Amino acid sequence: MSNQKRRTKITTALFLLGSILALLPLIIKSPYQIHLLIMTGINVMLAISFSILFSAGLITMGPAGFWAIGAYSSALLVMKAGLSFWLSLPLAGISAGLVALIVGLVIVRNPGVAFIVQTMVINMIIVQILGQLEFLGGWAGILGIPNPNSIGPIRFVSKTSYYYLILFLLLVTTAGIYGAYSSRVGRAWRAIKLTPHLAETLGIDLYRYRLLAFVISSCVAGIAGSFYAHYFRSLEPGMFSVFKSIYVQIYSILGGLNFYLIGPVLGSLIMTFVPEFLRVSKEIEPIMTGGILIALVIFLPGGILSLPERLGFFSRPLLSRSRQTGVPPSEQGDH
Amino acid sequence: MTVAVFAQLLVNGLAIGMVYVMVASGLILVLGVVRIFNFAHGEFYMLGAYTTFFMCQVFHLNFFISLAIAISIVALLAVISYTFVFHYIRSDILLCTAASIGLSMMILRGSLLSFGTEERGLPSPFPGGIKLGEVTLPSEKLAVILLCFFVMSGLYVLLMKTKLGKAMRAVRLDTEAASLQGINTNRIYLIAFAVGCALAGLAGGIIAPVYSITSNMGHALLLNCFMALIVGGLESMLGGVLGGFVIGIILSFGAYFLGGFSEIILFGIIGIILVFKPGGLFGEAVGHE
Amino acid sequence: MPLLEVRNLTKCFGGLSAITELDLDVFHSEILGVIGPNGAGKTTLFNLISGFYPPTHGRVIFEGKNITGLKAHKIAQLGIGRSFQASTLFLKLTVFENVFIGFHMNYEEAAWKSSLHTRSARREERAIRQKVLEILQFMGLVDLKDQIAHNLPHGHQRILGVCIALATHPKLLLLDEPLTGMHPEETSRMLDLIRKVQGRNITIVLVEHNMDAVMQLCDRIVVLNHGRKIAEGLPKEIRDNQEVIEAYLGTEEED
Numbered sequence: 001m002s003n004q005k006r007r008t009k010i011t012t013a014l015f016l017l018g019s020i021l022a023l024l025p026l027i028i029k030s031p032y033q034i035h036l037l038i039m040t041g042i043n044v045m046l047a048i049s050f051s052i053l054f055s056a057g058l059i060t061m062g063p064a065g066f067w068a069i070g071a072y073s074s075a076l077l078v079m080k081a082g083l084s085f086w087l088s089l090p091l092a093g094i095s096a097g098l099v100a101l102i103v104g105l106v107i108v109r110n111p112g113v114a115f116i117v118q119t120m121v122i123n124m125i126i127v128q129i130l131g132q133l134e135f136l137g138g139w140a141g142i143l144g145i146p147n148p149n150s151i152g153p154i155r156f157v158s159k160t161s162y163y164y165l166i167l168f169l170l171l172v173t174t175a176g177i178y179g180a181y182s183s184r185v186g187r188a189w190r191a192i193k194l195t196p197h198l199a200e201t202l203g204i205d206l207y208r209y210r211l212l213a214f215v216i217s218s219c220v221a222g223i224a225g226s227f228y229a230h231y232f233r234s235l236e237p238g239m240f241s242v243f244k245s246i247y248v249q250i251y252s253i254l255g256g257l258n259f260y261l262i263g264p265v266l267g268s269l270i271m272t273f274v275p276e277f278l279r280v281s282k283e284i285e286p287i288m289t290g291g292i293l294i295a296l297v298i299f300l301p302g303g304i305l306s307l308p309e310r311l312g313f314f315s316r317p318l319l320s321r322s323r324q325t326g327v328p329p330s331e332q333g334d335h
Numbered sequence: 336m337t338v339a340v341f342a343q344l345l346v347n348g349l350a351i352g353m354v355y356v357m358v359a360s361g362l363i364l365v366l367g368v369v370r371i372f373n374f375a376h377g378e379f380y381m382l383g384a385y386t387t388f389f390m391c392q393v394f395h396l397n398f399f400i401s402l403a404i405a406i407s408i409v410a411l412l413a414v415i416s417y418t419f420v421f422h423y424i425r426s427d428i429l430l431c432t433a434a435s436i437g438l439s440m441m442i443l444r445g446s447l448l449s450f451g452t453e454e455r456g457l458p459s460p461f462p463g464g465i466k467l468g469e470v471t472l473p474s475e476k477l478a479v480i481l482l483c484f485f486v487m488s489g490l491y492v493l494l495m496k497t498k499l500g501k502a503m504r505a506v507r508l509d510t511e512a513a514s515l516q517g518i519n520t521n522r523i524y525l526i527a528f529a530v531g532c533a534l535a536g537l538a539g540g541i542i543a544p545v546y547s548i549t550s551n552m553g554h555a556l557l558l559n560c561f562m563a564l565i566v567g568g569l570e571s572m573l574g575g576v577l578g579g580f581v582i583g584i585i586l587s588f589g590a591y592f593l594g595g596f597s598e599i600i601l602f603g604i605i606g607i608i609l610v611f612k613p614g615g616l617f618g619e620a621v622g623h624e
Numbered sequence: 625m626p627l628l629e630v631r632n633l634t635k636c637f638g639g640l641s642a643i644t645e646l647d648l649d650v651f652h653s654e655i656l657g658v659i660g661p662n663g664a665g666k667t668t669l670f671n672l673i674s675g676f677y678p679p680t681h682g683r684v685i686f687e688g689k690n691i692t693g694l695k696a697h698k699i700a701q702l703g704i705g706r707s708f709q710a711s712t713l714f715l716k717l718t719v720f721e722n723v724f725i726g727f728h729m730n731y732e733e734a735a736w737k738s739s740l741h742t743r744s745a746r747r748e749e750r751a752i753r754q755k756v757l758e759i760l761q762f763m764g765l766v767d768l769k770d771q772i773a774h775n776l777p778h779g780h781q782r783i784l785g786v787c788i789a790l791a792t793h794p795k796l797l798l799l800d801e802p803l804t805g806m807h808p809e810e811t812s813r814m815l816d817l818i819r820k821v822q823g824r825n826i827t828i829v830l831v832e833h834n835m836d837a838v839m840q841l842c843d844r845i846v847v848l849n850h851g852r853k854i855a856e857g858l859p860k861e862i863r864d865n866q867e868v869i870e871a872y873l874g875t876e877e878e879d
Binding site for chain 1: 374420423424427428429430432433434436437438439440441443444445448554558561562564565603
Binding site: 176179180182183184185187188190191194195197198199200201202203204205206325327328330 | 674676695696697698700701705706708712713714715716717718720721724725726728729731738739740741745749750753756757769770788789791792
């Protein structure tokens with residue numbers, strides 16, 4: 001299949017997908033299911049946050065910490081400083097990014113296990129600080145966070161509007177991150193991940209690029225946090241523990257670690273919806289979910305997206321090489 | 336602060352510290368030899384506590400026999416977990432983390448369903464106190480300290496003096512070299528994992544009469560254990576021991592003086608340590624290129 | 625003025641001195657060979673020049689500028705390229721992709737433009753694609769451009785390493801044992817390629833064990849032993865140098 005044809009196919013597929021996603025709330029009537037979709041959306045953003053760092057060769061156990069910073073910043077900016085949600089959303093991302101910058105200046109020097117552990121500690125510290133400070137609500141957290149201010153006729157009362165908002169945020173994030181991945185920046189990250197020594201001899205400043213990945217990753221988590229705060233309307237520090245961070249990892253792992261954008265989407269869908277579809281009582285469900293998780297990790301270590309290749313469905317891999325590696329194709333023609 | 340209060344805090348701190356030491360040592364053993372972060376580690380600790388409780392209360396067995404049964408059950412579960420799960424994915428740290436979370440979910444829920452949500456208490460086999468001058472030290476906490484010390488000494492002997500221990504240390508240093516020396520690395524991984532989890536289970540059993548037993552006890556402990564690991568350094572057993580003590584003492588004295596802030600201080604100290612020594616107090620800077 | 629000057633270079637690891645008080649000049653457009661028995665410090669020398677660690681004492685001067693202690697990526701940006709002993713490549717990527725990433729330093733457009741895929745950014749990517757193909761053509765790998773690097777035979781992997789280094793447009797190219805593990809046809813091919821590279825006005829410093837190759841290829845040779853320079857000069861001078869012969873014989877006897 002020539003590149004041109006493939007491109008048309010992909011564009012059509014994306015268009016179809018977009019239409020389905022846009023029309024979904026009209027088909028699904030149950031607010032609970034819309035809620036699940038929204039949760040999936042939030043988890044996708046968090047998983048993307050993890051994947052950005054992973055694509056640069058860093059494993060983080062702390063995305064929930066920056067998610068918390070975004071959530072709390074946004075809640076405080078709206079409730080205490082009287083800002084509009086539409087301002088606090090980007091500001092939440094920025095504040096998470098700033099904290100990441102400060103922290104990252106120090107910890108990004110030590111990639112590898114040290115980094116993993118340090119991000120874990122940072123997550124724990126953030127949770128502790130949020131829990132101890134009374135003006136942040138302590139361990140009981142913040143309640144009664146207002147919903148986003150209406151824009152025009154759109155009022156954020158029903159879940160549907162939130163759904164479209166998270167969809168929009170995801171769209172923007174995915175487009176932006178995709179742009180980064182397929183650019184010089186993404187190629188540098190990949191180089192750092194694969195063979196850091198070689199990357200250095202190519203003039204790539206490991207420290208700078210890792211720091212960049214850390215900051216961008218945290219901004220994404222921060223923005224997700226802001227949305228979360230104004231959707232859930234209440235926050236407590238316990239939601240943002242290291243265990244949540246590990247769940248975020250799981251979303252990426254299940255989808256497929258080598259798929260930096262689609263992987264998080266699929267993985268989040270699986271982890272959100274599989275427990276729903278398991279027709280067992282609420283009580284036994286974690287046992288089944290845990291079991292399925294273990295099974296998936298053993299039998300599909302490459303994630304769900306490695307399945308087509310494994311089963312020999314396609315002779316070409318699922319994503320064209322240029323989409324996976326960020327390097328344009330070697331043949332003349334389009335991406 | 337009077338001598339009595341100080342002594343109480345000290346004993347308390349040492350007791351907590353010893354428990355952390357044991358659990359953290361188990362964690363380090365697994366991390367160092369098998370090289371996986373076991374997030375279900377806390378659940379093994381919890382199972383040890385519950386099993387001991389049940390053996391004592393329901394079957395009316397002697398405390399020490401209950402402990403022995405608890406260790407066996409926990410070790411068995413660890414062996415099963417390793418053989419059927421971690422054995423296949425051992426080389427990938429992310430996959431193991433994910434799998435251990437899955438395991439943790441299963442064990443935690445299983446425990447909740449089997450044992451219920453109420454807190455359990457086990458009457459202490461060491462009631463009363465020992466008088467030293469004007470100070471009365473609670474026997475049960477002294478017992479904890481003694482028992483843990485006993486176990487840790489046993490662990491030391493195992494690691495330093497026995498063939499098995501030497502094999503484990505060899506694998507920890509260099510897996511390839513160890514297998515070239517004829518060591519069956521797969522068996523060592525299995526044994527190290529079982530011993531590590533058993534340590535946690537034993538700690539749970541030892542502490543069972545002193546503090547209340549809930550299904551969540553493993554979770555909260557685990558995070559603090561990672562703290563101990565981080566303070567001491569991921570590579571060194573001695574570091575883990577020291578880390579455990581530091582945690583215990585700070586928590587004990589800290590709670591008395593500062594209330595909730597003790598944990599922030601703890602994390603702050605750890606954060607600072609990590610800035611200067613990313614590998615912990617005793618580790619080398621891990622994570623070279 | 626020499627392209628590269630090494631003055632009084634010393635590197636100690638713990639108590640051991642890997643390189644001691646080394647003085648070296650590299651002149652424009654030459655091929656300089658660095659030889660010596662195993663452990664003589666040759667790779668350490670490369671690591672010091674290319675910035676992987678700083679020297680304990682001494683200086684490295686490139687094009688008149690003091691580059692001592694600069695980080696590896698900075699030194700790469702100044703125009704010193706390098707290939708490695710082992711096949712240090714992006715093994716999971718194709719030949720084409722490997723070399724493409726090599727162009728990282730040589731973009732005109734800003735990185736953010738690249739992210740937004742502006743027209744000029746895309747034009748530049750097409751231009752780079754052309755240049756990648758040119759390099760592959762020049763080095764004879766163009767037919768293998770879509771092969772995964774991991775699957776290439778060893779000889780081709782080494783050539784790919786040189787291709788990647790070429791993509792950085794180096795003024796000085798450090799080749800670390802490019803001929804190791806190659807059979808005779810691969811070797812003579814690599815020698816031709818190295819000469820071709822020199823023809824592009826790139827100065828080359830070569831560490832090698834293959835004596836014949838070194839004698840054929842190099843304009844000048846420097847001999848190291850136990851971290852010190854024991855001889856320097858034209859190939860025929862080195863071949864007959866008594867100290868050099870003893871240094872090599874010495875290690876042979878130890879076997």
